[in-house]
Amino acid sequence: MTAGEGAVRVLVVDDHRIVRDGLVALLGALEGMEVVGTACDGREALHAVAETTPDVVVMDIAMPGLDGIETTRFLSGRHPDVRVLMLTMNEDDDTVLSAIRAGASGYLLKGAGAEEVQHAVRTTAAGGMVFGASVAARVAALFAGAARPEPAVVFPELTDREREVLDLLAAGRSNDQIAAALFVSGKTVRNIVSSVYAKLHAPDRAAAIIRAREAGLGRG
Numbered sequence: 001m002t003a004g005e006g007a008v009r010v011l012v013v014d015d016h017r018i019v020r021d022g023l024v025a026l027l028g029a030l031e032g033m034e035v036v037g038t039a040c041d042g043r044e045a046l047h048a049v050a051e052t053t054p055d056v057v058v059m060d061i062a063m064p065g066l067d068g069i070e071t072t073r074f075l076s077g078r079h080p081d082v083r084v085l086m087l088t089m090n091e092d093d094d095t096v097l098s099a100i101r102a103g104a105s106g107y108l109l110k111g112a113g114a115e116e117v118q119h120a121v122r123t124t125a126a127g128g129m130v131f132g133a134s135v136a137a138r139v140a141a142l143f144a145g146a147a148r149p150e151p152a153v154v155f156p157e158l159t160d161r162e163r164e165v166l167d168l169l170a171a172g173r174s175n176d177q178i179a180a181a182l183f184v185s186g187k188t189v190r191n192i193v194s195s196v197y198a199k200l201h202a203p204d205r206a207a208a209i210i211r212a213r214e215a216g217l218g219r220g
Contacts, residue, residue, distance in 0.1 A: 007034040008125040011054035013045040013071070014038075014087075015063040019110070023058060023087075026114055027121065042066025042074075049079055055125045058117075059104075061088040061095065069095075069102045076103030083124040087117070091135060106130040154215040157199050163217075165192045170209050170218025 010033055012023045020038050028035045036052040039045040041063045049057065057075065061068035072084045085106040086099050096107055105124040108117065109132050116132065123130040155163060161182075168178045179189045193205075202208035212218055 007032050008056060008121060009034050009036045009052070009054045010121060011036055011045070011048055011052055011057045012038045013040075013042070013048075013057060013063075013068070014060040015040050016060075019060070023117075026117065027058070030118055033118075033121065042068065042071035045071050046074055046078075049075060049082055054082060056083045056085055056121050058085050058087050058121065061086060061090050061099065069098050072099065072104050073102040083127075085120055085124045085130075087112070096135060107135050108132040109135065154217065155200065155212075158196060162192055162196050162199070165189065166196050166208065166212050167217045169193065169196075169205070170212035172218070 010027050012020050012027070012035060014020045014023070017040070020040070024035050024038060027033050036054050037048045039048045043066050045057065045059070046066075059068045059072060063071075066074075068086060068088070072086075075082055075084060083105045084103060085108065086104045087108050087110055088095075089110050091109055099107055106120050106129060108120050108130075112120070112132050120130045120132075153163075155166070158166065164182065165178055168181060173181065175186055175189045175193065179186045182189070193208075196202070197204070197208055200208055200211055202211060209218070
């Protein structure tokens with residue numbers, strides 16, 4: 001293990017010994033990195049982090065007992081300064097998103113090359129986030145979708161039925177036409193229309209229609 005002053009301290013967590021040994025050999029041979037320990041499952045990883053205080057934990061996801069995502073969630077709460085880099089075979093969208101929400105700073109597939117792993121460890125240790133090429137575009141798309149706001153509901157003070165009646169009202173329908181369209185009685189429509197006027201503080205039908213059309217209703 002090549003170490004030195006200011007070396008990045010790495011803990012390797014994987015339930016497959018051959019993978020652990022391979023990562024230890026890879027990372028330990030790099031200048032400026034020190035492998036401070038290994039663990040074969042999540043619970044062992046939590047103890048190892050407390051004992052070795054690594055800068056970066058290279059974490060598998062699919063492990064018996066406490067998996068990598070739950071372990072990352074625990075680490076985020078108990079050791080917020082420790083960065084977690086997921087290194088896994090799993091690339092489905094739900095797993096990627098769950099790992100990031102749990103607090104992972106990076107996500108690489110196990111097919112990543114030595115240089116990519118080295119870059120990822122250094123980047124996460126420096127406080128950045130990193131994703132393998134096959135994952136990065138999907139992560140961006142996932143978060144763009146998650147960040148996209150739901151369209152605002154016009155007149156939230158109205159019930160869905162009242163908004164539906166107002167939409168038809170704004171489209172120029174009469175009470176009888178609205179009743180026929182919604183399969184309700186004319187009396188029911190009149191009651192709903194009166195409720196809409198009251199909630200919108202509209203003095204009459206024309207005022208309610210103007211407000212509705214300004215809000216984009218009645219154009220369907």
